[in-house]
Amino acid sequence: MTASTSTPPITSQTIPVATPATSPGGLIDVPAGLAGVRAADTALGDVRGSEGFYHYRQYSAIDLARTRTLEDVWFLQFEGHLPDSAELVDFRAQIDELRDLPPQLADMLPALATAGSSSAMLPRLRTALSMLASIEGSRPVYGARPEDRRRDAMRVAAVTPTLLAGIYRLRRGESPLAPRPGLSAAAQWLYLLTGQEPESRDPRDVSAIDQYLVCTVDHGFNASTFTARVVTSTGADVASAVCSAIGAFSGPLHGGAPDRALAALDDIGSPDRAEEWVRARVTSGERIMGFGHAVYRTDDPRAALLRGIAQERGGRLAEFATEVEKTVIRVLAELKPGRSLNTNVEFWAVVVMEQAGLARDLFTPTFTVSRVIGWTANVLEQAQDSKIIRPSARYTGLPAPQPVPELDQVSAA
Template structure:
């Protein structure tokens, strides 16, 4: 990994170099060579490559290699990475015992967080390494598929060495060799969401890594951040919204009522993109092919919502984001709603670990300032004199 991350100097007491903003909006906290999000033009770049080219032409394994090593692999390097992935698709007995003990009602995102933490406790020592990043990334689908089958009263399945990352995930969930169409759709989804600049979960992981903690702790923290509905927890809520709308005929009245009453439209708007999210563009076309009936409903809602938003909130640049069509695509490959965000994590772990490795390659503790807004110079009153 090239040392491409450098921390900005902390402001000195009394400095006004950077004023506090809600959510750190507009504040540059680090430099990175991993990915670039161009919000005004709607572009996403991984290590110099446009996301559209990668989503249409590469496997998730190739993109993970790109994020970790800074370049696309040749045939031999890709073969070696796939072999390493296959070798790492195991669950230690201690972790399996914990997964078996979790109640069936446990949310899959919580099960994933627990499994990663337990695996880190028995398998991880020392400074984060590329081998640890590969081991974690290979195991995410195994942890999730194992829990999914356990909570349904089914026996967990052993991964198949001949299947790739996306195909193995679907096989371990269902017990059936997935169709090429489903593998292609899930693979493209995994490529599209593998990294996205300094988002909340990536920043969280980098903060933990900057303290010289281990890679499992940093990834567990990132999982916790991704779980929130303002970050990665929205795809299932998009599905809930479309289900509540119910039909194309009901869409316009539902959307108008939602907007006028202040209800949030799930899957619309993005903190960075002021135009169409490029990932949503790719997912829209994949959803069109994967499930034409569901796509018709989703597309109608999208078009109506954008028109009504422009009418009722002129000047607001709100477009569908990656989560909107993620819901349709993941449902089309057989995933239940509560598996959407964990599957997001299956993709994003490659980006998280790439950022963690970049952070430790040229580390400086991430320790920003806070602008104090509380009282000053209060007179201290002993306990016995307080009323």
């Protein structure tokens, strides 16, 4: 496959880079949140927010979502090229071999899944992956052979859907299902959750979930990906890096937002209430989930892809979301002039996943099933560099050194 002729050329001029300024003490001042700061070189892909474009290696991510499967993109990110037919068959067989849980972890999973009252699945996934690393003796990436790093990365990415689906089913009082060899990644995920055979499911479900998974594999140096690379730079094992990424990803300002976007639609209730609802939220200083993005100043291309999928399938929710989207964008443009607050991936992702029959507490876990591939690909790339990521901070506390007070003075204070 060749890159789409519509894909913008990649040039150094399209990559925004902050111009640092040296401050007293030799520190370099950079924008808050490291916005626009180039922290590393990568061959995995990039996001060009002003153009509304992002890519995996040399291919448009949206073109890949429309024409290739998750396994194709997984292979691309790990191996550097799209697979031919024979390579894809072999790669899928490798994934199948790595999906099963070790017996010791399978025995522990019921207690892990049902502990506590919270239904959050990502904290349990972190614990499960830590157990897996301990049981299987996951090795630090520092000093490890490339083939050993790759196998550990493949293992973590392949077993993540099995763990998440098992946790979900156990919390519902159902038994976990063993992965079925030969299923595509999207069909496997839906099967592990529901036990429904792919042949008895609407094929649009599998197609929509596969496209969603492909378009969310990676997205530049987002917070969770950067976190994974920081941990990898210390030489830690793959599972540790991915667990740290999951922690960052679980935040509502990052991967934890999709179900909140659907909650907003629930709260609005009907299209005629959308304007009043948005005005009230903006006036009170609340964030409108599903709108605005830290990088894009145009339409989020992932949202455009998923909007098309949802609208083609149709139904009440898709029609409602279309009307709400128009109203919210219009009102935000009026209330926040000069700011680009378009629909982001979370808004239409919830519609697509709802259409495919996924419960809303599965939205973020489904996002995780794809993003773990991006995290592990970044781990493998970062592991090739032995330089630890260790920035500095500007101290803003009381001048130091201060005299240490006597103990009685501390007690009196």
